[in-house]
Amino acid sequence: MVILSLLLLAIGGCQSPAAVTYDQMPSLSPVALGAGERLQVVATTSIVADVVRNVGGERIDLTTLMPLGTDPHAFQPTPQDAAAVADAHVVFANGAGLEAFLADLLESAGAGATVVPVSYGVELRRFEGGAAVEQAVGGGAAHEGEGEGGFDPHTWFDPNNVMVWTHNVERALSALDPSHAGVYEANAEAYRAKLHELDAWIREQLAGVPERNRRLVTDHASFSYFAHQYGFEQVGAIFPGYSTLAQPAARDLAALEDAIQAFDVKAVFVGNTVNPALAEQVAQDTGTRVVFLYTGSLSEPGGPAGDYLAFMRYDVGVIVGALRGS
Numbered sequence: 387m388v389i390l391s392l393l394l395l396a397i398g399g400c401q402s403p404a405a406v407t408y409d410q411m412p413s414l415s416p417v418a419l420g421a422g423e424r425l426q427v428v429a430t431t432s433i434v435a436d437v438v439r440n441v442g443g444e445r446i447d448l449t450t451l452m453p454l455g456t457d458p459h460a461f462q463p464t465p466q467d468a469a470a471v472a473d474a475h476v477v478f479a480n481g482a483g484l485e486a487f488l489a490d491l492l493e494s495a496g497a498g499a500t501v502v503p504v505s506y507g508v509e510l511r512r513f514e515g516g517a518a519v520e521q522a523v524g525g526g527a528a529h530e531g532e533g534e535g536g537f538d539p540h541t542w543f544d545p546n547n548v549m550v551w552t553h554n555v556e557r558a559l560s561a562l563d564p565s566h567a568g569v570y571e572a573n574a575e576a577y578r579a580k581l582h583e584l585d586a587w588i589r590e591q592l593a594g595v596p597e598r599n600r601r602l603v604t605d606h607a608s609f610s611y612f613a614h615q616y617g618f619e620q621v622g623a624i625f626p627g628y629s630t631l632a633q634p635a636a637r638d639l640a641a642l643e644d645a646i647q648a649f650d651v652k653a654v655f656v657g658n659t660v661n662p663a664l665a666e667q668v669a670q671d672t673g674t675r676v677v678f679l680y681t682g683s684l685s686e687p688g689g690p691a692g693d694y695l696a697f698m699r700y701d702v703g704v705i706v707g708a709l710r711g712s
């Protein structure tokens with residue numbers, strides 16, 4: 387089954403040479419580790435790093451490429467990052483087109499860097515909010531996504547997807563370091579139990595949001611997985627597409643404002659790594675308000691979103707607080 391998927395993936399890669407190869411699952415062989423030596427591991431975002439840390443535990447030395455608070459779409463790696471990647475036994479990336487910098491970084495790191503996309507195997511989704519805006523205002527506002535193949539790369543907004551991540555991380559670490567496979571398996575299992583708990587808690591919390599308020603407007607199209615899993619609709623986004631890099635045209639903002647009013651949307655959710663100026667303008671024009679979330683990065687350790695579990699609890703709390711009302 388696995389072999390068949392890999393084969394299909396390889397064929398797919400041949401058909402579309404533009405597809406970025408780091409979205410394929412590499413085959414990994416055991417590395418020779420000396421006594422007391424640990425796997426050298428790199429993760430791209432703080433969210434990926436937190437999940438990898440939970441699975442790898444004491445058995446890995448982990449380097450996170452993006453400093454806290456970095457917008458993953460706009461990240462520019464340094465020469466030190468290339469060196470860290472070149473020295474790593476494995477690089478864990480979100481994949482699904484999130485890390486636009488990764489192809490160049492791998493090139494400058496040279497041969498030997500192996501990338502495991504943790505989102506491998508997640509059923510990728512598209513943003514459907516453009517259609518909602520179109521329906522509200524009569525056409526012209528829908529956008530193609532910026533992500534790889536037009537998919538939303540923000541898979542972590544559904545803990546069920548992060549359970550898939552843990553399987554990928556566990557498999558990769560066990561392949562590289564088979565003598566500690568039992569440790570990785572136990573760690574991954576324990577963390578998945580927490581993810582199950584988180585999923586149940588989210589459902590419980592969101593039960594307090596009335597059906598008519600289950601409409602999201604965000605800074606960019608990043609809530610496809612959350613909306614699909616928990617019964618929300620993405621009405622629209624300030625920045626067109628799945629990244630924060632493309633600027634909206636004036637007519638797009640006008641269409642979004644019409645949709646916000648047509649759907650009586652309660653809040654515009656903005657990530658802490660994004661300039662909120664446009665969102666504030668839209669909120670002011672439509673009489674709604676800007677509410678801040680954590681989206682692409684964790685907070686400082688011990689802050690409100692110091693790890694992935696806290697990140698999701700914080701965001702869900704904010705969403706419930708903003709949408710619970712009348």
Ligand SMILES: [Zn+2]
Nearest residue numbers: 608628629682
């Ligand atoms: Zn994003």
